[in-house]
Amino acid sequence: MSAFVQYLISGIAVGCGFALLAGGLVTIHRVTRVVNFAQGMFAVVGGMTAGSLLARGLPHGAAEAAAVAVTGAVGLAVGLAATGRRGTDARAALIVTLGVGFLAYAVEIMIWGDGPRSHEGIGGAVTLAGAHIQKQSFLVIGVTAAVFALLALFFGRTYLGKALSACASNPYAARAVGIDVVRMGLVAFALGGALGGIAGVLLVPLQPVSYDSDVLLITNGFAAAVLGGLDRPGVALAGALTLGVAEAMVAGYGEASYQTVVALGLMLAIMTWRASRRSALQEEAAR
Amino acid sequence: MSGAVIEVADLVVRYGTATALDRVALTVGAGEMVALIGPNGAGKTSLVNAVLGLLRPASGRVRLSGRAGLVPEGRQMFDDLTVEDNLALGAWRRRGRGARDTAPVYRALPRLAELRGRRAGTLSGGEQQMVAFGRALMAAPDVVVVDELSLGLAPLVTADLAGHLRALNAERGVAVLLIEQNARLALDLCGRGYVLEAGRIRAEGTAAELAAGPAVLDAYLGGRAGGTEGSGS
Numbered sequence A: 001m002s003a004f005v006q007y008l009i010s011g012i013a014v015g016c017g018f019a020l021l022a023g024g025l026v027t028i029h030r031v032t033r034v035v036n037f038a039q040g041m042f043a044v045v046g047g048m049t050a051g052s053l054l055a056r057g058l059p060h061g062a063a064e065a066a067a068v069a070v071t072g073a074v075g076l077a078v079g080l081a082a083t084g085r086r087g088t089d090a091r092a093a094l095i096v097t098l099g100v101g102f103l104a105y106a107v108e109i110m111i112w113g114d115g116p117r118s119h120e121g122i123g124g125a126v127t128l129a130g131a132h133i134q135k136q137s138f139l140v141i142g143v144t145a146a147v148f149a150l151l152a153l154f155f156g157r158t159y160l161g162k163a164l165s166a167c168a169s170n171p172y173a174a175r176a177v178g179i180d181v182v183r184m185g186l187v188a189f190a191l192g193g194a195l196g197g198i199a200g201v202l203l204v205p206l207q208p209v210s211y212d213s214d215v216l217l218i219t220n221g222f223a224a225a226v227l228g229g230l231d232r233p234g235v236a237l238a239g240a241l242t243l244g245v246a247e248a249m250v251a252g253y254g255e256a257s258y259q260t261v262v263a264l265g266l267m268l269a270i271m272t273w274r275a276s277r278r279s280a281l282q283e284e285a286a287r
Numbered sequence B: 001m002s003g004a005v006i007e008v009a010d011l012v013v014r015y016g017t018a019t020a021l022d023r024v025a026l027t028v029g030a031g032e033m034v035a036l037i038g039p040n041g042a043g044k045t046s047l048v049n050a051v052l053g054l055l056r057p058a059s060g061r062v063r064l065s066g067r068a069g070l071v072p073e074g075r076q077m078f079d080d081l082t083v084e085d086n087l088a089l090g091a092w093r094r095r096g097r098g099a100r101d102t103a104p105v106y107r108a109l110p111r112l113a114e115l116r117g118r119r120a121g122t123l124s125g126g127e128q129q130m131v132a133f134g135r136a137l138m139a140a141p142d143v144v145v146v147d148e149l150s151l152g153l154a155p156l157v158t159a160d161l162a163g164h165l166r167a168l169n170a171e172r173g174v175a176v177l178l179i180e181q182n183a184r185l186a187l188d189l190c191g192r193g194y195v196l197e198a199g200r201i202r203a204e205g206t207a208a209e210l211a212a213g214p215a216v217l218d219a220y221l222g223g224r225a226g227g228t229e230g231s232g233s
Helices: A002-032 A039-055 A062-083 A090-112 A135-157 A159-169 A171-176 A181-203 A211-227 A233-253 A256-286 B044-051 B083-089 B103-108 B110-115 B125-137 B155-172 B183-189 B207-212 B214-220
Strands: A125-128 A131-134 B004-015 B018-029 B033-037 B059-064 B068-071 B143-147 B175-180 B192-197 B200-206
Touching (some): A002 A062, A002 A131, A002 A211, A002 A233, A039 A062, A039 A181, A039 A211, A062 A090, A062 A181, A125 A135, A135 A181, A135 A233, A159 A171, A159 B083, A211 A233, A211 A256, A233 A256, B004 B044, B004 B175, B018 B033, B018 B200, B033 B155, B033 B183, B033 B207, B044 B059, B044 B175, B083 B110, B083 B125, B103 B110, B110 B125, B125 B155, B155 B175, B155 B183, B192 B207, B200 B207
Parallel strands (some): B033 B192, B068 B143, B143 B175
Antiparallel strands (some): B004 B018, B192 B200
16 A cells, blocks of 8 residues: 555656646647657756756755746747748758757757766655655645646636637637737747756656656657647646556556556557547547 | 728739739728629739738738738637637737727627637637627727628628628728628628739729629629629638
8 A cells, every 4th residue: 555655646746747748748739830859858958957056056946946947948949940930830840849859968968968867856755654755746746736727827817828829729810910920939939948847857856867868758748748639738737647657556566667668558548549439429420 | 081001012922933913003091991802713812911911922012001900711710719819819919908808899799798708619600700800800900801701601691790891981980901702792882992813903993883894794793694692612
């Protein structure tokens, strides 16, 4: 029982990291139709920047906030590279993000070296139902819940958020009412960068990252995001939590090296099931 | 005529090697209702997009003084957003307090007030056209550009919208550029018009002159005898 609770909570925490990443993917895709393969890089840069700033003596909170601001700026830069030129095709932009991701490897190795890095989180642990659980896990869960609530408010209630949704919904009409669709895309990229940064800053104390950790992060984040057609943040959140918990269970009760394979297999099964159910419904409706 | 709200001169629009508009000239005076008629593929929507700055012309001059509100072809709803949000976004270019207040639009188009919480994607074609019209009004426009008022709509719905358009012009002095395939409807509503064919202005004049012109009858009223009621897609 205690082991189960431990796997569950740490799985949810890691799933929250995936969810933040997936949230960034969805935000960017909704507005620009670009699948941003540099999304995992934001988390790596965020985590490593926070570590460096902490090592320089910046207090907790300030270091993390600064790191998230940095990844927001990095997101903006990626957005400029990928979509700044008017009329860039979304598939071409995808290739640019992939390239920027590889370029970032070089920069990251030059700054931080090629070994895994970590920094202290809030530290300490609590005992819950006999299980030892790091306080950092609760921090991750709490921050993620707050971020998703804020995202929902932003897109649902604010004029800027609605304008972003409008670009996603109908770019021609958005331009017709005077919304600068390219600029809105850059806003989305900056937001996606910040979300990735938050994921990195929160996850690094739980599991060290190195320059190429983005592959694992983007794989999971993408799997979660694609569950909702890359357009629905709520579904992405649910998918990410499912993945995180499944991976923690596989690692805990089985073999850690299979965790990603099993989790992604599960994702594939869910998607296949959903797709078959949808087509069955469509056949029904067509009759 | 106290100055023009839309002035187009020598406008050329190309897509690759194809010429969509060839040295087009068109003027809409302040408070004027002008029709632009012509068959499918004549370049009407290209002209609209050039006037609104949504595409860059190859050459020529486009001057838009004041704000334009567009009722785009195919209505172009923000499907996932509510009617209220669709309307509010129409005010994106405006600054200042109250610019996003949708109440005046609901007063002008009471039917929309009942739909304000509905997602635009779930509405009927006529209702969507009403939302598109309201969204254009939210720009506090000096000129409303309507790209196909009647396309795909029932005659009664079209008549209702035409009435709103006429009232907007008469009561608030807002100029109208009406792009229509249904020439009879357009010339009925507007005092003056242009006929666009294959990217060129083939005729211009008062509605009466155009309606009487033999070339126009041949090409745009569906032959000498026929009407164009309910031109579909």
